[in-house]
Amino acid sequence: MLNTSLIKGEFCNRKLLLLTLLSVLVAAVLGKSACYTEYKADIGQTPSEANLLAQRTLVNEEECKMWCDEYADCQAAVVSPASWAHRECFLVNTVTLLARIGWSAAIKKALCLACYTEYKADIGQTPSEANLLAQRTLVNEEECKMWCDEYADCQAAVVSPASWAHRECFLVNTVTLLARIGWAAAIKKALCLGKLILIYGSLGRFR
Numbered sequence: 001m002l003n004t005s006l007i008k009g010e011f012c013n014r015k016l017l018l019l020t021l022l023s024v025l026v027a028a029v030l031g032k033s034a035c036y037t038e039y040k041a042d043i044g045q046t047p048s049e050a051n052l053l054a055q056r057t058l059v060n061e062e063e064c065k066m067w068c069d070e071y072a073d074c075q076a077a078v079v080s081p082a083s084w085a086h087r088e089c090f091l092v093n094t095v096t097l098l099a100r101i102g103w104s105a106a107i108k109k110a111l112c113l114a115c116y117t118e119y120k121a122d123i124g125q126t127p128s129e130a131n132l133l134a135q136r137t138l139v140n141e142e143e144c145k146m147w148c149d150e151y152a153d154c155q156a157a158v159v160s161p162a163s164w165a166h167r168e169c170f171l172v173n174t175v176t177l178l179a180r181i182g183w184a185a186a187i188k189k190a191l192c193l194g195k196l197i198l199i200y201g202s203l204g205r206f207r
Helices: 004-030 061-068 141-148
Strands: 040-045 052-057 076-079 088-092 098-107 120-125 132-137 156-159 168-172 178-187
Touching (some): 061 098, 141 156, 141 168
Antiparallel strands (some): 040 098, 052 088, 076 088, 076 098, 132 168, 156 178
């Protein structure tokens, strides 16, 4: 009798690989700017001040988009009006931008949106020990997510408590995470195309 769960899993892994390779090709051919719309004029007002991630002096519009790429939850790069004596670049975590005369914004395309949720506190217990894919010394939380990208079936990056003398990064194959005081987890989004899976060899192989 055919194991349909294995077939489904293999299909999903192949689909993810193909989509990932597509995003690699897009980035290679068109560059990182392919991840964004052109700057749209007269928009830039966010629904809430809480949508602002960071701001700094504007170098140029392209650099503002590149800075947005450094933030997992950045969804748009917004620049202040040309009439400003000291122009600024603003990073926001929403694509809902309202009219704002003189301002402009480049919105990150869905293909390039971040792959993970923010780290959620006090979760990390898996239903079974079989859910553990791998573990190693924690470098930092972002690196733990990047390591998760190397595994086709990794669905969350889990980090041990800050109170541990030797902190670790755990990769798990489930998004069902139970309460675990002091631990934290970043869960991979269902339709994740933003983070590129690290591909080894000329054709690339998953672990």
